[in-house]
Amino acid sequence: MEPVIHLESVTKTYHVGVGVTALDDVDLVVPDGQYVAIMGSSGSGKSTMLNLLGCLDRPSSGKYYLGGDDVSTFSDNQLSEIRNTRLGFVFQSFNLISWMTVTQNIEIPLFYKGVSRSQRHRKSAEMADLVGLGDRLDHRPSQLSGGQMQRVAIARALSNDPMVLLADEPTGNLDTNTGEEIMEVFTELSERGRTILMVTHESYIAAHADRVITLRDGRIESDVMDYKADEHHG
Numbered sequence: 386m387e388p389v390i391h392l393e394s395v396t397k398t399y400h401v402g403v404g405v406t407a408l409d410d411v412d413l414v415v416p417d418g419q420y421v422a423i424m425g426s427s428g429s430g431k432s433t434m435l436n437l438l439g440c441l442d443r444p445s446s447g448k449y450y451l452g453g454d455d456v457s458t459f460s461d462n463q464l465s466e467i468r469n470t471r472l473g474f475v476f477q478s479f480n481l482i483s484w485m486t487v488t489q490n491i492e493i494p495l496f497y498k499g500v501s502r503s504q505r506h507r508k509s510a511e512m513a514d515l516v517g518l519g520d521r522l523d524h525r526p527s528q529l530s531g532g533q534m535q536r537v538a539i540a541r542a543l544s545n546d547p548m549v550l551l552a553d554e555p556t557g558n559l560d561t562n563t564g565e566e567i568m569e570v571f572t573e574l575s576e577r578g579r580t581i582l583m584v585t586h587e588s589y590i591a592a593h594a595d596r597v598i599t600l601r602d603g604r605i606e607s608d609v610m611d612y613k614a615d616e617h618h619g
């Protein structure tokens with residue numbers, strides 16, 4: 386079977402006066418259903434990698450196959466289509482729309498996909514249940530705790546049934562206990578077969594994943610399976 390994600394010799398250079406090589410000749414294969422954490426110190430290339438994986442940007446050179454398609458050559462419109470149909474995003478700052486209810490926030494990707502109103506309602510209720518917010522459908526973000534807001538963001542990211550869930554420091558704005566609760570949601574999603582790529586700089590958060598990749602100066606410094614079994618992290 387095709388891997389969900391395949392980066393082949395991917396380099397990303399930013400030109401701001403001088404050139405900065407943010408990712409340097411990276412190869413990565415992620416099979417369907419794997420839960421991967423990406424670690425590394427500040428400036429190591431984590432956000433650059435997630436932006437490329439999330440089709441928010443293109444490699445300067447190399448190939449990116451997503452679900453077998455070489456998306457490194459896609460146009461902006463094609464990339465936006467791919468983001469809407471194949472990818473789900475969760476951010477540190479939740480990025481919910483404040484004037485929309487929980488249901489409406491969860492339905493945003495379905496709305497863009499042209500899904501009918503009744504199907505949107507059914508799906509958003511199902512997704513809210515999945516993250517334990519079935520009794521908060523008509524709340525606004527300001528009426529929710531940080532952990533609940535992140536749950537809404539996860540439900541929204543999954544509502545269009547993406548190939549990959551991408552998360553950038555999903556516990557970064559949460560206290561330790563709430564962060565652990567969000568990691569329980571991720572673990573459950575992983576057990577249900579979701580493919581997850583999560584950036585974090587906390588080793589105790591990374592320890593929830595099946596595989597931990599550490600970047601250094603834009604290169605993969607280490608790539609460890611069963612990281613949590615290896616040592617104690619946290």
Ligand SMILES: Nc1ncnc2c1ncn2[C@@H]1O[C@H](COP(=O)(O)OP(=O)(O)O)[C@@H](O)[C@H]1O
Binds near residue numbers: 406429430
């Ligand atoms: N838009 C940009 N323009 C110029 N340089 C950038 C840009 N984004 C990131 N960089 C540089 O690329 C390197 C990697 O950055 P980044 O991917 O943000 O790392 P991390 O997320 O691990 O902190 C850093 O040297 C950073 O300064």
Ligand SMILES: [Mg+2]
Binds near residue numbers: 431432433
């Ligand atoms: Mg970053």
